[in-house]
Amino acid sequence: MLEYIILGFLMKEEMSGYDLKQWMVNCTSYFFDASFGSIYPALKRLEEKGHISCHEVIESSKFKKLYAITDVGKTYFLNWLEKPIAFSKTKQDHLVNFYFYQYLPNEKAISNLKIFISEVEELLNRLSNQKSDVEKEYDVNQFKFIYSAMIYGVNYYQFIIDWCNKLLKQIEGENL
Amino acid sequence: MLEYIILGFLMKEEMSGYDLKQWMVNCTSYFFDASFGSIYPALKRLEEKGHISCHEVIESSKFKKLYAITDVGKTYFLNWLEKPIAFSKTKQDHLVNFYFYQYLPNEKAISNLKIFISEVEELLNRLSNQKSDVEKEYDVNQFKFIYSAMIYGVNYYQFIIDWCNKLLKQIEGENL
DNA sequence: GAGTTCATGTAAGTTGTTACATGATTCA
DNA sequence: TGAATCATGTAACAACTTACATGAACTC
Numbered sequence: 001m002l003e004y005i006i007l008g009f010l011m012k013e014e015m016s017g018y019d020l021k022q023w024m025v026n027c028t029s030y031f032f033d034a035s036f037g038s039i040y041p042a043l044k045r046l047e048e049k050g051h052i053s054c055h056e057v058i059e060s061s062k063f064k065k066l067y068a069i070t071d072v073g074k075t076y077f078l079n080w081l082e083k084p085i086a087f088s089k090t091k092q093d094h095l096v097n098f099y100f101y102q103y104l105p106n107e108k109a110i111s112n113l114k115i116f117i118s119e120v121e122e123l124l125n126r127l128s129n130q131k132s133d134v135e136k137e138y139d140v141n142q143f144k145f146i147y148s149a150m151i152y153g154v155n156y157y158q159f160i161i162d163w164c165n166k167l168l169k170q171i172e173g174e175n176l
Numbered sequence: 177m178l179e180y181i182i183l184g185f186l187m188k189e190e191m192s193g194y195d196l197k198q199w200m201v202n203c204t205s206y207f208f209d210a211s212f213g214s215i216y217p218a219l220k221r222l223e224e225k226g227h228i229s230c231h232e233v234i235e236s237s238k239f240k241k242l243y244a245i246t247d248v249g250k251t252y253f254l255n256w257l258e259k260p261i262a263f264s265k266t267k268q269d270h271l272v273n274f275y276f277y278q279y280l281p282n283e284k285a286i287s288n289l290k291i292f293i294s295e296v297e298e299l300l301n302r303l304s305n306q307k308s309d310v311e312k313e314y315d316v317n318q319f320k321f322i323y324s325a326m327i328y329g330v331n332y333y334q335f336i337i338d339w340c341n342k343l344l345k346q347i348e349g350e351n352l
Numbered sequence: 353g354a355g356t357t358c359a360t361g362t363a364a365g366t367t368g369t370t371a372c373a374t375g376a377t378t379c380a
Numbered sequence: 381t382g383a384a385t386c387a388t389g390t391a392a393c394a395a396c397t398t399a400c401a402t403g404a405a406c407t408c
Contacts, residue, residue: 031268
């Protein structure tokens with residue numbers, strides 16, 4: 001998946017491994033992120049396969065290895081993109097915890113739920129602000145899919161918060 | 177995470193590696209599943225650590241290695257469970273695809289969205305039926321957390337379907 | 353008696369992360 | 381001049397999956 005994401009970003013413009021990481025942190029980290037330890041080897045592999053090409057530059061007096069997608073790479077990427085998407089059941093790690101909360105005293109369940117909620121709320125706020133910025137600065141119709149992904153992210157976080165709150169009220173109701 | 181899930185299941189009753197896999201497929205696969213190739217080595221590790229113990233039996237004329245959680249294991253599990261849950265951003269693989277759909281012709285985007293929707297709809301139907309069965313057979317108040325997880329699963333699938341349909345209508349509207 | 357399900361396990365491969373190492377440049 | 385950021389990279393580890401191997405029992 002990482003190699004496809006890299007190709008996807010390079011469809012827009014050439015960039016370095018460091019740039020790619022920045023893009024992920026700023027734009028896709030709510031559904032995909034990768035470490036330098038996987039990005040750099042991936043770039044090496046993609047170059048070996050001929051999907052990308054590299055040229056070294058000095059940009060604002062900083063050494064950079066800029067990677068550009070090749071025609072072979074473009075064909076490869078688009079061929080992958082047009083294939084039907086297999087829904088891969090995503091691990092919802094937090095559900096593993098909640099699933100066994102029957103073994104926890106209610107007070108502990110409540111306090112942990114509250115901590116978890118505020119954790120997700122912070123992520124929601126950050127993404128929500130980012131979404132507002134995009135709405136102000138860009139014509140969202142031109143970035144339909146990217147903007148839709150943001151809406152997904154915001155609504156997904158909200159969904160988790162709502163679910164937690166419902167569960168919270170249910171347990172709290174019992175404690176009375 | 178796998179080792180904790182195993183301990184969690186063994187909190188209920190002793191079972192074999194095969195049983196554990198069955199439980200995951202039938203009960204948790206919408207948010208967590210593991211292969212035999214990871215379950216059996218995990219059981220070995222847990223036994224070495226003294227978190228579980230094993231005894232071999234013939235159950236309905238079939239050889240089984242039944243694992244039971246030890247007191248040490250129980251303490252270890254509960255100690256993990258009561259810690260605050262770190263929200264780990266789950267990779268939403270399908271979003272990686274949709275994020276780059278600007279590079280796909282609208283017709284292809286539409287057909288792929290439709291395929292994806294029916295894929296998720298099938299999962300939703302299966303889980304939805306399972307949920308109905310649980311509602312009929314059990315007192316859901318006794319399995320609050322397990323039942324809440326099911327609601328999470330159903331609503332999560334529905335959320336994805338709704339998001340896809342919205343996006344679909346938006347693209348289809350453009351094609352007129 | 354042939355195929356399916358039950359049951360356990362291993363070896364190799366996949367796909368990452370974490371921690372470290374290096375060095376240049378920028379900024380206070 | 382010392383800390384932070386920019387920039388690239390590797391080695392070790394982690395946590396799995398896939399594919400294979402084995403064999404007993406059940407089912408038609």
